[in-house]
Each structure stands twice: as C-alpha cells, then as structure tokens.
Amino acid sequence: MSKKKLNFNSLTIHGGQLAEAATGAVMPPIFQTSTYAQTAPGEHKGYAYSRSGNPTRHALEKSVASIEGADYGLAFGSGLAAIDAVIKLLEPGDEVISTNDLYGGTYRLFTGTFERYGIKFHFVPMGKAEEVAQHLNANTKLIWVETPTNPMMNIIDIKAMSQLAKKAGVLLAVDNTFATAYLQRPIELGADIVMNSGTKYLGGHSDVVIGTLSVKEKILADRLYFIQNSSGAVCGPMDAFLTLRGIKTLHLRMARHSENGRAVAHFLAKHPKVSAVYWPGFEDHPNFAIAQEQMKDFGGMVSFKPKDDTRETAFKILSSLRLFTLAESLGGVESLAGHPASMTHASIPVTEREKTGISEGLIRLSVGIEDEADLLADLEQALN
Numbered sequence: 001m002s003k004k005k006l007n008f009n010s011l012t013i014h015g016g017q018l019a020e021a022a023t024g025a026v027m028p029p030i031f032q033t034s035t036y037a038q039t040a041p042g043e044h045k046g047y048a049y050s051r052s053g054n055p056t057r058h059a060l061e062k063s064v065a066s067i068e069g070a071d072y073g074l075a076f077g078s079g080l081a082a083i084d085a086v087i088k089l090l091e092p093g094d095e096v097i098s099t100n101d102l103y104g105g106t107y108r109l110f111t112g113t114f115e116r117y118g119i120k121f122h123f124v125p126m127g128k129a130e131e132v133a134q135h136l137n138a139n140t141k142l143i144w145v146e147t148p149t150n151p152m153m154n155i156i157d158i159k160a161m162s163q164l165a166k167k168a169g170v171l172l173a174v175d176n177t178f179a180t181a182y183l184q185r186p187i188e189l190g191a192d193i194v195m196n197s198g199t200k201y202l203g204g205h206s207d208v209v210i211g212t213l214s215v216k217e218k219i220l221a222d223r224l225y226f227i228q229n230s231s232g233a234v235c236g237p238m239d240a241f242l243t244l245r246g247i248k249t250l251h252l253r254m255a256r257h258s259e260n261g262r263a264v265a266h267f268l269a270k271h272p273k274v275s276a277v278y279w280p281g282f283e284d285h286p287n288f289a290i291a292q293e294q295m296k297d298f299g300g301m302v303s304f305k306p307k308d309d310t311r312e313t314a315f316k317i318l319s320s321l322r323l324f325t326l327a328e329s330l331g332g333v334e335s336l337a338g339h340p341a342s343m344t345h346a347s348i349p350v351t352e353r354e355k356t357g358i359s360e361g362l363i364r365l366s367v368g369i370e371d372e373a374d375l376l377a378d379l380e381q382a383l384n
C-alpha cells in the first residue's frame with residue numbers, strides 16, 4: 001500500500017520513512033556527523049555537509065511534511081528559528097498582519113528584530129476575518145495566524161484567512177503548535193506554510209527544542225531551504241531523532257491530552273474560586289462553531305483566571321500545585337502550569353497584554369496525559 005494513502009494514525013509512524021539502506025534499521029540512526037566523504041570533488045551520496053543536509057534530519061522533515069499533508073518539510077533549531085526563516089522571505093518595506101494574541105517570543109522576534117530591518121507588523125484581533133481585511137494594503141506580503149492562540153485560546157478561521165490571503169495574493173502562515181496536525185489541518189484549509197514548535201506536542205516529552213515548517217509549493221520550499229542553509233539555524237541529529245520518535249505516538253497523546261483538557265476545563269468552569277476559563281470546546285466560546293469545524297478535538301491547553309485576578313493569588317495557586325509543574329513550555333506528557341504575564345508573555349508590553357486579556361491573575365495549563373482524577377485533585381487542593 002502506498003504510504004501516501006495511509007491515514008493519519010499510520011502516517012505518524014510510517015509517513016515519509018524508508019528502512020535505513022545500510023542495515024535495515026527500523027529507526028533512522030542518529031547520523032552524528034558534520035561531513036561526508038566524497039569520491040571526487042562534488043561526488044557524494046547526496047550529503048555534503050550537515051548544515052545543508054543530514055539523513056536523520058531528513059527523516060524528520062519527511063515525517064513532518066507527511067503528517068501535515070504537505071510535500072516539503074524543514075526542521076530548525078527551535079520554533080523561533082523556523083519563524084525567523086519565514087520572515088526572512090520578506091523584504092524591507094513589506095508588511096505582515098499578525099494576530100495580536102500570540103506567543104510572546106514570536107512578538108519579540110517580530111518587533112525586536114525584524115522591525116529594525118524595515119518590516120512592519122500589524123497586530124490585530126483575528127476573530128472576525130472581515131475585520132482583518134481592513135489592514136491589507138499594497139505592501140502586505142504575509143498573514144501570520146496562531147490558532148488556538150497562546151494563551152487566550154482564541155480561535156481564528158483558517159479557511160476564511162486563506163480566502164483573504166489568496167484574494168490579496170499574500171502568503172498565509174499558521175502556527176499549529178497548540179493543535180498539531182492531529183487536531184487541525186492548515187494545509188488542507190489553504191495555508192501556504194505551517195509552523196510548529198516541535199519542542200511542544202511533536203516531541204511531546206519535554207526533552208528537545210526544535211521547530212518545523214511544512215509547505216506544499218516547491219518554489220516556496222526552495223526559498224525556505226535556501227534560508228535554512230544560508231542562515232544555518234538547523235537542528236542537530238539527536239534532536240531530529242527524538243522528535244521523530246515523539247511523532248510516532250502523537251495521535252495517542254493528542255487524544256489523551258484532549259480528554260484530560262476537557263475534564264480540566266469543565267472542572268475549572270464549575271469551581272467557585274474561578275471567574276473565567278478559556279478553552280475552545282465551550283459552546284459559549286466566541287468562535288466555538290469554527291473550532292468545531294476546523295479542529296478534530298480541542299487539545300490540552302486551558303487558561304483560567306481566579307476570582308481574585310491578582311498576581312499574588314496566581315502565584316499562590318501556582319506554588320501550591322504538586323502534580324502540575326510550574327514551568328515554561330507546554331505539550332509534554334507531564335502537566336505544566338505557567339503565569340503568562342511574568343513568564344511566556346513577559347516580553348509583550350503590559351498595555352498590549354491587557355488588550356488581549358492577559359491579566360495578572362491569568363494561569364495557563366498544559367494538561368498532560370496523567371490520570372484525570374489526580375489532575376483534578378491537584379487543582380482542587382491548589383485552589384483551596
């Protein structure tokens with residue numbers, strides 16, 4: 001059976017993978033080499049130098065493209081390195097429309113680095129596609145979407161954004177980190193570029209920092225490959241191997257993350273000490289209908305505000321948690337909790353943060369795949 005025809009739960013394991021030629025190893029070896037022997041100058045077996053290409057990285061790149069339903073994959077040293085490569089497609093004077101509720105490090109890269117090179121960013125709410133259209137102009141070259149957003153769990157309509165981007169002749173890039181290809185299929189919905197911080201759910205075990213891009217068009221893939229090779233922000237073979245291994249259980253983990261995420265969201269929504277819960281699976285979520293349409297389930301990310309929406313109360317809850325670990329990052333098998341205002345989103349100015357609802361009391365949970373009852377008991381004792 002052609003591997004192209006496999007379903008998602010088989011693609012995570014087999015997609016783009018070939019048995020290793022020399023030994024038949026089922027898992028690609030970690031090709032821990034910087035260079036490759038040549039028989040004459042320029043004559044080699046397809047690999048000349050590991051920044052330009054490495055077999056373990058290629059195995060991961062093929063896997064990532066395959067699960068995203070794309071034709072080309074590229075792997076980088078972090079999620080931000082992958083985003084950096086996308087923005088390097090642009091020229092000074094070009095403009096980007098980005099969601100205003102996004103990972104703080106992405107905001108910092110856009111404003112702290114690329115604004116200095118003459119690229120202009122418009123940070124706007126993207127809940128209503130027709131409102132995003134108002135920000136398009138002749139210089140717009142890219143729409144940057146993160147959905148669900150980090151940390152407010154807003155949902156952006158990928159299909160509507162792709163129609164907008166196509167009409168305007170601009171690229172649409174989607175940060176698929178929170179959902180992954182298991183829950184959400186941006187390429188099928190019309191995105192040109194899908195980005196993942198593989199540090200999160202793809203790797204899935206909090207043991208690697210890595211980023212990926214997937215694209216369908218060869219021209220775009222070639223341009224991104226040129227940037228990957230010329231800027232050199234590639235991942236090492238060990239990290240590629242770990243991420244490839246993580247992807248093999250992505251479908252199992254995402255299903256359990258979603259189950260536990262649902263249980264935690266409903267538990268918090270009923271809790272007397274909680275004033276608001278942000279999770280796209282609630283029927284009263286502003287874009288619930290779109291979430292239902294474009295996502296298979298709602299994932300394991302849940303944010304909430306205590307009734308006393310202060311930093312002190314948030315810190316008290318966070319320090320009382322025992323099973324949830326207070327830490328940066330998300331998407332691993334273990335449950336993590338964070339305080340966006342002082343941690344993941346501290347690089348966004350407070351006035352901007354407040355506009356999107358990132359208050360001092362907001363807590364973000366990455367719900368892991370532990371036993372549901374243990375997770376709820378931990379939250380109960382920390383809230384009381």
Ligand SMILES: Cc1ncc(COP(=O)(O)O)c(C=O)c1O
Nearest residue numbers: 078079080103150177197199210
């Ligand atoms: C949604 C999102 N995008 C991008 C990134 C950046 O990825 P990395 O930390 O791998 O550079 C993160 C990291 O937290 C993230 O949450």
